[in-house]
Amino acid sequence: MSSTNLLSQGNRLQRAYYRWAQPRYARIALKDPGLALEMEEVDQFLYSRRGLLAWFGWLLGLVGLTVGVRMTGAGWVEAAQFSVLLWVALSLALMSSWFSPHSAGSSTIVKGFVMSLLLGLAGGAIGLFAVKWIFQDEVNWAALQEAANRVTWPILLLVLGIVLFSTFLSWAGRKARQQRLQRLQLLAERDAARAAAAETELRLLQAQIHPHFVFNTLATLQHWVDKADPRAGPLLRELTGFLRGSTEMLGRSRVPLGDEVRAAAHYLAIMQARMGERLRFEIDVDPPCAAQPVPPGLLLTLVENAIEHGLEPKIEGGTLRLSSGCSDRAGHGQGGWWLRVEDDGLGLSPQARDQVGLSNLRQRLQQHYGSRARFTLQALATGGTRAELHFEEAACPAS
Amino acid sequence: MPRILIADDEAAMREQLADALRAAWPEAEIVAQAVHGADAWDQWLEHQPDACFLDVRMPGLTGLEVAQKIQGRCPVVFVTAYGDHALQAFDTGAVDYLVKPVEPQRLARTVERLKQRLAQPAPPEAQAQALQALLSRLVPRRPAQTETLQAGIGKEIRLIRVADVIYFESDARYSRVVYREEGEQREALLRTPLKDLLVQLDPGQFLQVHRSIIVASSQIASAVRDDAGGMILKLRGCPDRLTVSRPFQGLFKGQ
Numbered sequence: 001m002s003s004t005n006l007l008s009q010g011n012r013l014q015r016a017y018y019r020w021a022q023p024r025y026a027r028i029a030l031k032d033p034g035l036a037l038e039m040e041e042v043d044q045f046l047y048s049r050r051g052l053l054a055w056f057g058w059l060l061g062l063v064g065l066t067v068g069v070r071m072t073g074a075g076w077v078e079a080a081q082f083s084v085l086l087w088v089a090l091s092l093a094l095m096s097s098w099f100s101p102h103s104a105g106s107s108t109i110v111k112g113f114v115m116s117l118l119l120g121l122a123g124g125a126i127g128l129f130a131v132k133w134i135f136q137d138e139v140n141w142a143a144l145q146e147a148a149n150r151v152t153w154p155i156l157l158l159v160l161g162i163v164l165f166s167t168f169l170s171w172a173g174r175k176a177r178q179q180r181l182q183r184l185q186l187l188a189e190r191d192a193a194r195a196a197a198a199e200t201e202l203r204l205l206q207a208q209i210h211p212h213f214v215f216n217t218l219a220t221l222q223h224w225v226d227k228a229d230p231r232a233g234p235l236l237r238e239l240t241g242f243l244r245g246s247t248e249m250l251g252r253s254r255v256p257l258g259d260e261v262r263a264a265a266h267y268l269a270i271m272q273a274r275m276g277e278r279l280r281f282e283i284d285v286d287p288p289c290a291a292q293p294v295p296p297g298l299l300l301t302l303v304e305n306a307i308e309h310g311l312e313p314k315i316e317g318g319t320l321r322l323s324s325g326c327s328d329r330a331g332h333g334q335g336g337w338w339l340r341v342e343d344d345g346l347g348l349s350p351q352a353r354d355q356v357g358l359s360n361l362r363q364r365l366q367q368h369y370g371s372r373a374r375f376t377l378q379a380l381a382t383g384g385t386r387a388e389l390h391f392e393e394a395a396c397p398a399s
Numbered sequence: 400m401p402r403i404l405i406a407d408d409e410a411a412m413r414e415q416l417a418d419a420l421r422a423a424w425p426e427a428e429i430v431a432q433a434v435h436g437a438d439a440w441d442q443w444l445e446h447q448p449d450a451c452f453l454d455v456r457m458p459g460l461t462g463l464e465v466a467q468k469i470q471g472r473c474p475v476v477f478v479t480a481y482g483d484h485a486l487q488a489f490d491t492g493a494v495d496y497l498v499k500p501v502e503p504q505r506l507a508r509t510v511e512r513l514k515q516r517l518a519q520p521a522p523p524e525a526q527a528q529a530l531q532a533l534l535s536r537l538v539p540r541r542p543a544q545t546e547t548l549q550a551g552i553g554k555e556i557r558l559i560r561v562a563d564v565i566y567f568e569s570d571a572r573y574s575r576v577v578y579r580e581e582g583e584q585r586e587a588l589l590r591t592p593l594k595d596l597l598v599q600l601d602p603g604q605f606l607q608v609h610r611s612i613i614v615a616s617s618q619i620a621s622a623v624r625d626d627a628g629g630m631i632l633k634l635r636g637c638p639d640r641l642t643v644s645r646p647f648q649g650l651f652k653g654q
Contacts, residue, residue, distance in 0.1 A: 216409075219415070220411040223412070274411070275408070276410055278408075312458065
C-alpha cells in the first residue's frame with residue numbers, strides 16, 4: 001500500500017503533476033486515508049500510458065455526444081459548444097461524486113444542482129457572446145429559442161438522471177472505500193495478533209527456562225561433581241528431566257496435565273536439592289485430571305511463582321502443595337475440575353501480584369478457554385498464597 | 400589474619416565458596432557462614448569481619464541490602480549465578496563481584512584486590528559514599544510487611560500493633576517487645592529472632608541501634624554520649640535506657 005507513486009518517477013510532466021498533487025494527497029489523507037490512496041491510484045492510471053485508452057474513450061464519448069446533438073438539428077458550432085460543456089461537467093460531476101469525501105447528503109445535491117444550473121447558464125451566455133464576437137455574427141435569437149424549446153425537457157431529464165446517478169456513484173464510492181479500509185484494518189489486526197503470539201511464545205520460553213534457575217542449579221551441580229558428592233547424579237537426572245519436559249512442551253498447543261505435573265515435580269526436586277530442608281512439597285493429582293489437556297507451561301508458571309515469590313525469599317521456607325481434582329467430588333459445583341498450587345510463604349506482596357508470568361497466564365487462559373476457565377489468586381489468612389484454576393470442561397466420569 | 404564472612408542461602412554454594420577461599424587465601428579465616436541476608440547482617444555485627452562475600456539473592460535481606468547496611472565499613476564481594484547485570488556497575492569500583500561456581504583464577508584476582516584494600520589504612524570516604532549512592536539506586540524500597548505481631552502469653556495469643564511498639568530487644572532465640580497500650584507500658588515475648596524481625600519492619604519507622612535492640616524512631620527522646628565512648632538512648636515517656644553500640648553511633652551525629 002505504501003508503494004511509491006509511479007508519477008514521482010515518470011517523465012517531466014508526470015513529475016510536475018506529482019509535485020503539484022502530492023500536498024493535496026497528504027491533506028486528504030489526514031481526513032480519509034483510503035480516499036487519498038484511491039486518488040493516487042486513479043491519478044497513476046490517468047496520467048500514465050495505461051490511461052491513454054481511457055482518455056481516448058472520453059474523447060470518443062465527446063464526439064458521439066456532439067454528433068448526437070447535431071442530429072437534433074443544432075448547428076455544428078452550437079452542438080460542439082453544448083457537448084463540451086455538458087461532457088466536461090458530467091465527467092467532473094461523476095468523478096467528484098465517486099470521490100465526494102463523506103458528504104453527499106441531499107442538501108449538497110440540491111446545492112450542487114443549483115450551482116451547476118447557474119454555471120451552465122453562465123457558460124451558455126459566455127459561449128453565445130463568444131460566438132457573436134468570434135464570428136461577428138448576429139445571434140439568431142429565434143433559432144436559439146427554438147433550440148431551447150426542443151432541448152429543455154431532454155436536458156431536464158438528463159440533469160435529473162445525472163443527479164440520481166451521481167448520488168448512486170458517491171454512495172458506491174464510499175462503500176468501496178469503507179470495504180477497502182476494513183480489509184486493511186483486518187490485515188493490520190492479523191499482523192498485530194501474529195506479533196503478540198510470537199511474543200507470548202518467547203516469554204513462555206523464558207518463563208519455562210529461567211536462566212537464573214538453570215545457572216544456579218549448574219553451580220550446585222558443578223560443586224557436587226567436583227567433590228564427588230553422590231547427590232550430583234540424581235540432581236543431574238532431575239535437571240535433564242526438567243529441561244527435556246519443558247522444551248518438548250514448547251512446540252505444542254496443549255499438553256496433558258500429567259506432563260506438566262512431571263515437569264513441575266522435576267523443578268521442585270531440583271529446588272529441594274538446593275534449598276534443603278527449607279522446601280517441602282506435596283503432589284496430589286486425581287488420575288482423570290492428569291489426562292486433561294492444558295496450555296503448556298500453565299502449571300509450571302504457578303509453581304515457579306510460588307517458589308520464587310513465596311518460599312525462596314522466606315527465611316524459614318515452607319511447604320508447597322500441588323493438587324488437582326474433580327469439582328463435583330470436592331464440592332465445587334457441578335462438573336469441571338480444578339487445579340491448585342498453595343504455599344505458606346511470604347504471601348502476596350503488591351509487586352508480586354501481577355508479574356509478567358501471571359498476566360501472560362491470564363491471557364493464555366482467555367485464548368484457550370474463553371470464559372470456561374477461571375483463575376483466582378488469593379492471600380491466605382495464615383500467610384501464603386493460593387493460586388487456583390477452575391475448568392468447566394468435564395474431566396471425570398460421573399461417580 | 401583477615402577475618403571473612405560469607406553468606407549464601409544454599410548450603411552447597413557456601414561450601415563451594417568456602418573451599419575455594421581456603422585454597423586461594425590460606426591465611427584468611429572464615430569467621431562466619433550466614434544462611435540468609437538477615438543472618439549475614441547479624442553476624443556482621445557480631446564479628447565485624449575484614450571482608451564479606453555476599454550472595455545477591457537471599458531471603459531476609461538481599462546481598463545488596465546487607466551491603467547497604469554495612470555502609471562501606473568493610474569491603475564487599477557480591478556473588479551471583481547469573482544475570483544480575485546491575486552488578487557490572489561494581490566491576491571497576493570499590494566492590495567486586497564473582498560468578499558461581501567461583502573459579503580459582505577469578506577468585507585469586509579478587510583476593511589480590513582485597514589484600515590491597517586491607518593494606519590501606521582506611522577506604523576513602525568519597526568511595527564509600529559513591530558506593531552507598533549506587534546501592535540505594537539498586538535496592539528497591541522494601542514495604543513494611545507486618546502491621547500486627549503475635550505474642551504467646553501462656554495460652555493466650557496477644558496481638559500487638561506495630562504502631563504501639565516502643566522497642567524490641569533480643570532475648571536468646573526470641574525477641575522481647577516493649578509496647579504501650581491504653582497508656583500503660585507492657586511487654587511480651589515474640590517467637591521470632593530479632594534479626595528476622597528486623598526485615599519485617601519499616602526502616603523508616605524503626606532503627607536498629609544495637610545488634611540486639613531495635614527502637615521505634617518516634618519514641619527516641621535523646622542520645623547521650625558517655626566518657627567511655629559509649630552512647631545511651633533516652634525514650635519518651637519510658638524510663639528504660641537503651642545502649643547504642645559503636646556501629647550505630649553514626650546514626651546520631653547531631654546536625
